[in-house]
Amino acid sequence: xxxxxxxxxxxxxxxxxxxxxxxxxxxxxxxxxxxxxxxxxxxxxxxxxxxxxxxxxxxxxxxxxxxxxxxxxxxxxxxxxxxxxxxxxxxxxxxxxxxxxxxxxxxxxxxxxxxxxxxxxxxxxxxxxxxxxxxxxxxxxxxxxxxxxxxxxxxxxxxxxxxxxxxxxxxxxxxxxxxxxxxxxxxxxxxxxxxxxxxxxxxxxxxxxxxxxxxxxxxxxxxxxxxxxxxxxxxxxxxxxxxxxxxxxxxxxxxxxxxxxxxxxxxxxxxxxxxxxxxxxxxxxxxxxxxxxxxxxxxx
Amino acid sequence: xxxxxxxxxxxxxxxxxxxxxxxxxxxxxxxxxxxxxxxxxxxxxxxxxxxxxxxxxxxxxxxxxxxxxxxxxxxxxxxxxxxxxxxxxxxxxxxxxxxxxxxxxxxxxxxxxxxxxxxxxxxxxxxxxxxxxxxxxxxxxxxxxxxxxxxxxxxxxxxxxxxxxxxxxxxxxxxxxxxxxxxxxxxxxxxxxxxxxxxxxxxxxxxxxxxxxxxxxxxxxxxxxxxxxxxxxxxxxxxxxxxxxxxxxxxxxxxxxxxxxxxxxxxxxxxxxxxxxxxxxxxxxxxxxxxxxxxxxxxxxxxxxxxxxxxxxxxxxxxxxxxxxxxxxxxxxxxxxxxxxxxxxxxxxxxxxxxxxxxxxxxxxxxxxxxxxxxxxxxxxxxxxxxxxxxxxxxxxxxxxxxxxxxxxxxxxxxxxxxxxxxxxxxxxxxxxxxxxxxxxxxxxxxxxxxxxxxxxxxxxxxxxxxxxxxxxxxxxxxxxxxxxxxxxxxxxxxxxxxxxxxxxxxxxxxxxxxxxxxxxxxxxxxxxxxxxxxxxxxxxxxxxxxxxxxxxxxxxxxxxxxxxxxxxxxxxxxxxxxxxxxxxxxxxxxxxxxxxxxxxxxxxxxxxxxxxxxxxxxxxxxxxxxxxxxxxxxxxxxxxxxxxxxxxxxxxxxxxxxxxxxxxxxxxxxxxxxxxxx
Numbered sequence: 001x002x003x004x005x006x007x008x009x010x011x012x013x014x015x016x017x018x019x020x021x022x023x024x025x026x027x028x029x030x031x032x033x034x035x036x037x038x039x040x041x042x043x044x045x046x047x048x049x050x051x052x053x054x055x056x057x058x059x060x061x062x063x064x065x066x067x068x069x070x071x072x073x074x075x076x077x078x079x080x081x082x083x084x085x086x087x088x089x090x091x092x093x094x095x096x097x098x099x100x101x102x103x104x105x106x107x108x109x110x111x112x113x114x115x116x117x118x119x120x121x122x123x124x125x126x127x128x129x130x131x132x133x134x135x136x137x138x139x140x141x142x143x144x145x146x147x148x149x150x151x152x153x154x155x156x157x158x159x160x161x162x163x164x165x166x167x168x169x170x171x172x173x174x175x176x177x178x179x180x181x182x183x184x185x186x187x188x189x190x191x192x193x194x195x196x197x198x199x200x201x202x203x204x205x206x207x208x209x210x211x212x213x214x215x216x217x218x219x220x221x222x223x224x225x226x227x228x229x230x231x232x233x234x235x236x237x238x239x240x241x242x243x244x245x246x247x248x249x250x251x252x253x254x255x256x257x258x259x260x261x262x263x264x265x266x267x268x269x270x271x272x273x274x275x276x277x278x279x280x281x282x283x284x285x286x287x288x289x290x291x292x293x294x295x296x297x298x299x300x
Numbered sequence: 301x302x303x304x305x306x307x308x309x310x311x312x313x314x315x316x317x318x319x320x321x322x323x324x325x326x327x328x329x330x331x332x333x334x335x336x337x338x339x340x341x342x343x344x345x346x347x348x349x350x351x352x353x354x355x356x357x358x359x360x361x362x363x364x365x366x367x368x369x370x371x372x373x374x375x376x377x378x379x380x381x382x383x384x385x386x387x388x389x390x391x392x393x394x395x396x397x398x399x400x401x402x403x404x405x406x407x408x409x410x411x412x413x414x415x416x417x418x419x420x421x422x423x424x425x426x427x428x429x430x431x432x433x434x435x436x437x438x439x440x441x442x443x444x445x446x447x448x449x450x451x452x453x454x455x456x457x458x459x460x461x462x463x464x465x466x467x468x469x470x471x472x473x474x475x476x477x478x479x480x481x482x483x484x485x486x487x488x489x490x491x492x493x494x495x496x497x498x499x500x501x502x503x504x505x506x507x508x509x510x511x512x513x514x515x516x517x518x519x520x521x522x523x524x525x526x527x528x529x530x531x532x533x534x535x536x537x538x539x540x541x542x543x544x545x546x547x548x549x550x551x552x553x554x555x556x557x558x559x560x561x562x563x564x565x566x567x568x569x570x571x572x573x574x575x576x577x578x579x580x581x582x583x584x585x586x587x588x589x590x591x592x593x594x595x596x597x598x599x600x601x602x603x604x605x606x607x608x609x610x611x612x613x614x615x616x617x618x619x620x621x622x623x624x625x626x627x628x629x630x631x632x633x634x635x636x637x638x639x640x641x642x643x644x645x646x647x648x649x650x651x652x653x654x655x656x657x658x659x660x661x662x663x664x665x666x667x668x669x670x671x672x673x674x675x676x677x678x679x680x681x682x683x684x685x686x687x688x689x690x691x692x693x694x695x696x697x698x699x700x701x702x703x704x705x706x707x708x709x710x711x712x713x714x715x716x717x718x719x720x721x722x723x724x725x726x727x728x729x730x731x732x733x734x735x736x737x738x739x740x741x742x743x744x745x746x747x748x749x750x751x752x753x754x755x756x757x758x759x760x761x762x763x764x765x766x767x768x769x770x771x772x773x774x775x776x777x778x779x780x781x782x783x784x785x786x787x788x789x790x791x792x793x794x795x796x797x798x799x800x801x802x803x804x805x806x807x808x809x810x811x812x813x814x815x816x817x818x819x820x821x822x823x824x825x826x827x828x829x830x831x832x833x834x835x836x837x838x839x840x841x842x843x844x845x846x847x848x849x850x851x852x853x854x855x856x857x858x859x860x861x862x863x864x865x866x867x868x869x870x871x872x873x874x875x876x877x878x879x880x881x882x883x884x885x886x887x888x889x890x891x892x893x894x895x896x897x898x899x900x901x902x903x904x905x906x907x908x909x910x911x912x913x914x915x916x917x918x919x920x921x922x923x924x925x926x927x928x929x930x931x932x933x934x935x936x937x938x939x940x941x942x943x944x945x946x947x948x949x950x951x952x953x954x955x956x957x958x959x960x961x962x963x964x965x966x967x968x969x970x971x972x973x974x975x976x977x978x979x
Contacts, residue, residue: 092335092336093335094335095333095334095335107335191335193335193336193338220335223334223335226334232331232332233331233332234331234332234333234334234337234340235331235332235333235334236334236335236336236337237333237334237335237336238335238336239337241337242331243337243340243341245340249340249341254339254340257339258339261338261339
């Protein structure tokens with residue numbers, strides 16, 4: 001029953017990223033374990049006896065007035081994990097193919113939903129969430145935080161992200177490295193149209209700071225297995241170059257090269273300790289989130 | 301097989317269009333967007349393979365459409381036997397009942413001859429009876445009922461129309477096209493030469509038409525009253541002159557008694573010597589008729605072949621002279637003198653002129669006058685101009701002469717044309733002006749000899765706003781202008797009527813100019829003639845007075861118009877000789893005299909060689925119906941293939957639509973996707 005709502009085509013009809021994120025996340029988040037760490041967020045957990053060195057701001061002075069003993073208030077939900085979402089807004093993300101005369105969801109829309117859902121999920125988990133929208137440079141940056149209103153800021157940034165030009169991972173990832181001082185989780189959502197070696201070499205340094213790195217590789221089904229009945233002139237969305245291709249090539253050589261590319265990327269990612277997930281835009285969003293949560297379980 | 305328009309076959313070259321669309325255009329269009337071309341390589345093979353014909357079926361259909369279209373325009377035909385007529389034919393019996401058939405017993409003989417033709421028809425044979433006058437009158441449809449055909453012949457009555465063989469040929473051509481089987485036309489007529497059309501080409505017949513002549517009369521000597529010239533209105537009976545022309549056709553020299561009959565009483569009789577095959581004129585002085593309409597007639601002695609043309613009817617109306625008001629402020633005494641002299645000299649004393657000063661005229665009953673003349677008035681009071689305007693709006697007429705005094709006025713009274721300045725001759729070396737442009741077709745300027753040799757020394761320059769310029773001087777100053785105001789009209793002469801500003805009153809053009817202008821202005825509009833030839837049309841109403849009833853009484857005193865026709869008919873055709881009493885929708889009553897066309901009086905017969913030539917334009921010059929049928933059987937006629945090609949074209953076009961829709965639908969969806977992206 002839940003699956004019905006998570007169809008990307010259905011989600012595309014929902015207005016507002018917050019609603020999309022809630023629809024995706026709330027359905028299966030129920031029963032998820034609470035964070036084992038204590039913090040200073042809103043939900044009270046227990047009192048603890050004061051010991052020298054504790055922060056006096058957390059002393060419950062009412063209890064002290066009644067008992068003349070100092071206790072600290074402790075709360076649930078606070079973790080120290082920082083989630084940074086990298087959203088690719090290059091022009092190639094605009095692509096959407098037709099299936100049976102109906103246009104599929106654009107890769108960028110799908111990526112937005114995924115980013116919003118991950119962000120919402122992290123927020124529910126009391127994680128600090130940040131966002132970087134990039135194409136060949138950083139276009140938008142939301143500082144990771146778990147403060148109130150962070151989700152709104154995040155969703156607004158995702159919603160207002162505009163498609164840029166070409167993809168270049170080098171500059172945005174170098175930028176990310178400047179801001180990632182705490183260990184955390186970096187979620188990169190992109191179509192990764194570049195050489196696998198170059199991609200991995202660019203993103204791998206993030207791992208050195210103790211970050212966990214997850215790559216969501218978003219592709220349209222037509223990109224993986226294009227179908228042509230007759231020769232056509234193809235135009236590159238990013239560069240504008242045009243090339244005439246025939247059905248024979250698309251039917252035989254292209255799938256081989258594409259499969260080799262995906263396999264190469266996956267192998268290299270695993271070799272670098274990076275989690276890699278290939279998702280096509282017809283796949284329900286909750287499946288992608290399950291992958292994400294499976295990783296998060298291990299980290300929390 | 302052949303082509304009626306083979307040059308259209310060049311249109312087959314348009315086959316290149318679908319070839320271009322399928323081979324070339326498609327190769328270049330519709331680039332498809334793709335995220336990355338990382339894994340694509342340029343292959344020559346792809347390009348070469350692309351240049352094969354795609355959508356073979358669609359291409360073939362489109363080529364077929366172009367070829368069929370070119371064929372359709374080229375109009376191919378095949379020769380094949382004419383539709384099996386099996387010796388069938390339609391017999392057309394044309395009986396001439398024109399005015400000349402009144403001679404002797406021609407019409408009775410013609411009818412007898414027609415019955416003889418019908419009697420030779422076999423049961424089941426199809427025939428039609430038509431009556432020939434100025435128009436062809438089909439008395440029956442194409443039928444095989446012998447009784448009805450005979451009854452149609454019996455019903456033919458003599459008419460006063462003029463026969464037209466051109467009309468007969470046109471009708472027969474139309475019938476041949478519609479019937480598509482051979483025609484055998486029997487023309488029963490006196491074969492009068494004057495019935496021939498001006499061009500022989502108008503007589504041509506369809507190749508499947510056989511023409512048989514049945515002549516029922518020979519050329520015979522005939523005298524006739526060819527024409528009568530009498531005035532339409534009589535003001536002074538003693539000064540009226542009636543001229544009659546007596547003509548003889550194929551006649552020896554003879555004396556003929558010519559009588560003038562007024563209201564069925566012989567008024568005068570004269571004897572004239574008519575030369576052989578010639579004409580003579582008889583003139584009657586004085587026309588003593590009572591007030592109102594009178595029926596006149598000029599008669600000659602009878603005794604010739606066609607007695608019906610020995611009388612010529614005409615209508616006259618006796619009225620009192622009409623009053624004309626000449627309004628003058630006394631500055632140009634000679635203008636009045638010249639104007640009065642011209643009116644009196646016009647011959648028939650139709651007008652009586654009165655003279656008043658402007659201040660007197662302002663209180664005069666203007667409606668009693670046929671028209672008014674304003675002779676160079678220096679001032680026109682507002683009240684007087686209102687009276688003038690009211691008079692003209694009600695149908696009155698105004699003749700305005702402008703002169704030096706008129707330059708004080710800002711505009712011409714009633715016509716409202718702006719008065720600019722006086723135009724003087726002699727200032728720039730020109731000693732006088734003359735008329736350069738003139739509308740000689742206008743009733744007022746018809747016989748003025750273009751004002752030749754008239755010198756104009758001064759004219760008032762008027763800028764016409766709504767007026768029509770009828771004459772101009774050589775410096776382009778308008779000389780005569782006319783404007784319709786309400787029901788009446790205003791005629792402006794931009795010079796004076798005396799011999800100071802011009803010397804027109806001293807020239808021969810003066811009297812006809814004034815008399816014609818007076819007749820035109822007093823007529824209240826272009827009056828229709830009262831003496832007409834049969835088959836002429838008489839106007840019953842102008843376009844603006846619908847609803848008012850008109851009335852026509854024929855020579856027997858019977859009403860010709862039904863109630864509906866009386867309120868709607870715009871004109872009616874005068875179909876017979878005699879006097880017609882007429883009341884038009886505007887209420888004007890008149891008596892119209894109609895007479896037969898006198899070309900019918902010439903009973904000369906068409907020469908045999910001309911008849912042979914005419915018959916030869918048809919398919920069979922033997923005049924034998926059986927032979928005509930046989931000849932047509934042997935004839936192979938071109939038979940157009942265009943209906944088949946048109947049907948084929950429609951079919952191919954429909955299949956093309958279905959196939960194209962099937963092929964192009966996915967592409968349309970792609971475009972739709974692109975549009976959505978753009979949105």
